[in-house]
Amino acid sequence: MKVLVTGGSGLIGTATTQALLAEGHDVVNVDREPTRVAVRHYNLDVADAVAVREIFEKEHPDAVLHLAAQISVPSSVADPLRDMHDNIQGALSVFEAARHTGTRRVVLASSAAVYGNGAVPPITEEVPLEPNSPYGVSKVAGELYLRGFYREFFTYAVLRYGNVYGPQQSYQSGAVIAKMVHDALTEQCIHVDGDGTQERDFVHVRDVAHLNVLVLTNPQSFVANVGSGRPVQIMDIVRVIREELGQSVTVQHHPTRPGDIHASYYDAARIQRLLQWKPSISLREGIRQVIEAQRR
Template identity: 40%
Template sequence: MRVLVTGGAGFIGSHLADAFLGRGDEVDVLDDLSHGRPGRLAPEAALHRASVTDATALAEIVEKVRPELVCHLAAQIDVRQSVADPAADAQANIVGTINVLEAARAAGARVLFASTGGAIYGRDAVIPSDEEQRPEPEAPYGTAKFCAEQYIGLFNRLYGTRHAVLRLANVYGPRQDPAGEAGVIAIFCGAVLRGERPTVFGDGRQTRDYVHVADVAAAFVAAAGSPRAGVWNVGTGVETDLLTLTGLIGRAAGTVADPVFAPARPGELVRSALDASRAARELGWRPSVPLAEGVKSVYEWARAGSPDRTA
């Protein structure tokens, strides 16, 4: 099929573009390159520079490309930035998604939306959280993502579309920029490579569900092959605390990653993990990359100089 990936020059989006190219699909990428990098893309992927917040430019590109599937990953992803400027976050994550839905409707394309699992369920969620858990986001970022999900459901009801939502756990892997909470593995690997001690905020017992980007790409491919609308968690269901994570990075590096402790950051979730059994039942998707193996892949990528692409 012909696939358009918004945010496709980013960390996750570029892996997703590779996954669809690898199975023989035609892939176009839309990215404003505010964070994405063209070097992450395979030569076969056609790059269109535009923002999803520019409805006119987006519509023109979608009309030209005529995709059958739009994987919508373009987003404002910094939780702290969403707190500092919630209006800008809403413009990117809510209005941008509406623009994508309208452009896709004009082209007759289906949309797969990359939402958040870690930021949408909230501090009181049952762990691991399934899709029936009531969303109670703690920041504008999670609120905007949940609002965008509601528009996807609305379009499905109004127009009979089969758009779907994938709620992602903490995605990690090669090509990840070492910034933000979701980039903690890349950040820690970089620190160890420089001979520095990684900084842990709080006591290091806070947990996250780390899912490798290759597994996330496989989840999108599985959802693309399903005709149904739905909301699916994409995670491992396993909680890993930061102290365990530093131990895994130390073993990958052949050293001891002894962390430095700093005060906990206000509003940080103590625990987070996603129940992805619905995706297993309905899509046949299961994570396959063990965390120790995935952490080693990030460390080796960082040691190689953090290239946009590897041979």
């Protein structure tokens, strides 16, 4: 297949591009950042509908994996208009280009943020969507456009990712594990928002990349959670980092961030049933990889 990946220079995009190439697919990357993988790359904003349409008309991809997004909840709270531009306008630009150029399949990267704080974990796909941040709202909007209108033109998959992490992740992105490891290595102090009892569903980027390849070649339209199905408290991450470093690391607590969800972990039975997929990399092994990468 020829696969167009938006956001292909990011954490998930890079790992997915590498996995697609390993399977023999032809990959095109659309991203404002340069790519680290040897594929055709278009440097542009996916919210630019005219430019995106031109690329689709030139490349005619069989499938699209739409990963490009503004991914920070705090940033969405600070600037909802920017979040809307990146996430809603960006998604519509991609969907419209796919509709008009005959793309057969579109995969949308969504998020646990669509559920908000009202959902009782483990969260199933049938839980009502009640986002409590602009980021969550923008992800719901993209889903609804796909499921309510664009389903007439191509098959789709909506993947509601848990907390994706990996050794290439930048601590500057604010990602929990990457930032905690960085702080532990540079300050011997881990900064925790809230009391640390917040629960998350962490899944390694290589497992997600493998799943993305499977989803692109699956003909069904569906919505599915992507995660381990196991709750992990933030203080559990602190404990593992301390054990892996084998040194004294203090903890400093800060106020809870606006828009954050307290408990979010998945029932991942649907994706496991549809694609016979399960995460293979343990949290401890994943954290060890992050530590080794940051030390290098």
